[in-house]
Amino acid sequence: MATRAERLALPAGVAATLGVLLVVFYVPVGSVFAQAVLAAGRPTLGPLLAVLSDPFYTGVAHHLVVDPLGVPAGVVDWITAGFPSIRLGLFGFTAYQAALSTVASVLLGLPGAYVLARYEFRGRRLLRSLTIVPFVLPAIMVAVGFVAMFGRTGLLNDLLALVGLGPVSVLYSLEAIVLAHAFYNAPLVTRLVTTAWESVDRRQVESARAMGASPLQAFRDVVVPTLRPALLTAALLTFVFTFLSFPIVLKLGGLELATVEVWVYDRVQALDLTTAAALATLETGLSLGLTYLYLRYEARQRGASGAGQSLARKPLTVGWRTLTSPTRVTVLAYGLVVTVVFVGPLASLLIESVTTPDGTLTTAYYEFLLAQQASEAVGTARPLPAIVNSLVFGAGTLVLAVPMGVVVALVATRGGRGSRLAEALLSAPLAVSGIVVGLGLLQTAVFGTVVFGYRLTAAGPVAVVFAHAAAAYPFVTRNVAPALGGLDPRFREAARALGASRLRALLDVELPLVAAAVLAGAAFAFAISVGEFDSTVLLAEGVDSYTMPVALDRYVGNRSLGPSLGPATAMGTVLLAITGLSFVAIDRLGGRWAP
């Protein structure tokens, strides 16, 4: 017979999860919003209006706030002047680079979906799995990889120098940011569109053909309507992600090409917390709106099931005749571009980590990672503690995020009001940037919160784990919920009828059957934690809470280390190895990520 404690265990788990979410996410984020709209406990629009009316932030749109009545005349003047270029401001530039990045990601990713869905070749399955990799690759590491490839002493210029060309400067430009964002998000486009393409029932295409449609007409009438929602979904997500992108813009753009996210970080560093909060509030409002649109759109697309047989794949290579087929040659050329864009930065990272600037092999950078040198040598970021911290925080994140993720998955699969609540809980972290969470935790947890007269504070490391758990638990849920939902409810009922309480049925039967999904979610959570930069860089204080990504940031920016990227690339390679292992674990365990 079930004990009382067992019967209360699940509601208690739900309550505990909500409590933790409040502490690690909602209260911190709420405190940021509060700072933007409250002054001494009274509502105020001051900070928000200050941002909106400053052309530095809103560009030409600041007239809407400052002088709304003059706007029509201004527009007329602009038209009669022959459309001179207008000032975008910080928000305008952020949206502009996000739009460019979205276009680039679609251009780079869409052909990939075509190749993966329509051609058969050795390594196709592996490539398909690899499209999940960007979700586990730390952005700061990718930024370092881009510096290693395109920087002044990078692989590209080294190669150009061999043939007497160069040097070229690609870094610190909008192009570099857009390319790095495409590196990140094109695989997402590929992944979502490939899945949609594979869900096209070949019998539908064959029916269209049998009724007289040409291959192109059948493609337009049957395949395109299936691909369009997936493509729009991917584009919308890419826009949200690149709108909120932080380390890539910080490292490849710098403050000259700052986005809202980078500027929030800058304001926090300058202790101008009110402006930071106002910026964060406006930014989050925009991304929440976009995420809401995305969710509404996605909900309408659901139910387009992929029953039936997928379209047959053609062999990609057909011996020497491959070169006589224009489409196949185009595909191979595309493959070359993909190799340069995706393999290039990671390979550069590896190569730069074992070569000196003059091209000789060295292990000095890895020795540097292991050496317990004086902290003065590299500022305050010593390498070994950073590696240890990252692993410890990763473990701490698992302790929090795995139970939370499983509990939310349970609520989500139960259906009804609970599942809508769970959906809302899961979507919020998508729309709130790591910087905002970090800023909120700084204000609530690190600086302390007064509860019933006691000031509760959390040490830096604890706040870091909080931030990581908030970012990581949705990945656990996204993996576990489909597995739980796919389980025959009869398993649970059979256990209950045999005398198991709800909790025992979960522990004895359901969780063992979805163990692979829980582990895949845990591997995701670990990778997210190890790679997390945005909130960690705000919360890390001193040697106690530096992580690998934060150390990486310091090394890239530290001129005292000389022109060599060595220490940064060596650290980046360690990060790559850890996240690579996580990917292997996720892939082996059948992990998935559908936003």
Added chain:
Amino acid sequence: MSGVRLRDVTVSFDGVTALDDVSLTVEEGEFFTLVGPSGCGKTTTLRAIAGFEQPDAGTVEIRGEVADGPPEERNVGVVFQDYALFPHMSVRENVAYGLRYRDPPGDASPAARVEDLLDLVDMAEMGDREPAALSGGQRQRVALARALAPGPDVLLLDEPLSALDAQLRERLRVVIREIQRDLGITTVYVTHDQTEALAISDRVAVVNGGRVEQVATPETVYREPATRFVAEFVGDNNVLDGTVVSTDPPRVDVGDGPGTATAGNGETVLPVAAVPAEGRAVTASIRPEAFRLGDESAATLSATVSTTEFMGDSYRLHCDWRGHTLLVTAAAARAPTGEVTLGFDPAAVTVLEAQ
């Protein structure tokens, strides 16, 4: 003391009533079957007994005690259609699972109880296998052993055989019936297959649209259906709408063609055994095997054979008669064709007042 009793049980899902004020009594040790078309509420009834569904109104009693707790607090054994064996446990671990939470009946140790049950279902050699390595029939027997291991008060079987092929189904239902009789366990069995229901049960409840149409022995349900639905659902039958045209002698006019039921010129008047008052709308039903080909000793019809089906031990004839198609079972050596005379005993015609 009854084994299971439902009193005025109503269950609804999102405002749709699945069970409408159902009352049933299953006697201790009885093999009781709920039969009906899909969606009729038979599985919901079973799930209400097991505790998987909470009634909106009414009570479930097991062995005279009100059962309103969760499933683990009701001493029931459940066998599902798709077995629901735990795939991550061996056959033995599956059967032993219920003994983690309940003591085996009698003085047997849990381990001995498991072996006894495996023996009972003839799976003693298979204890270490994984469920995935078993055939459908073997899985079903393990599921039965698992449900019985803790010595439940009631055994609930939800379409336990419908995933199996026809031959195996007939063999296993005998196995289930024999085990049930040996253990004397109160059993509620759910099936959509009326043949299975008639073959296996002490009593049958025919369920339709969330209501119980008739509860009786298989023989009574077959021979004396209480409602038009039971007459049509249980076994092959010829069900004709008509009107009482005379009470002495009792006569029903079934009209020309289905649904017309017009009092005609006497050509479509059937002699029957008993009728309600004159002018009442009724349905008259007569089983295919109640017709005797060429027998003119009692009442007769003249019909034309349109299609014959050879059934092995007999022929099944589809006969045209005044716009109706009558099913007739004929034990003849050769397929009858053309005009036939169908003799029948008026007492074999069941007359029900139209609802």
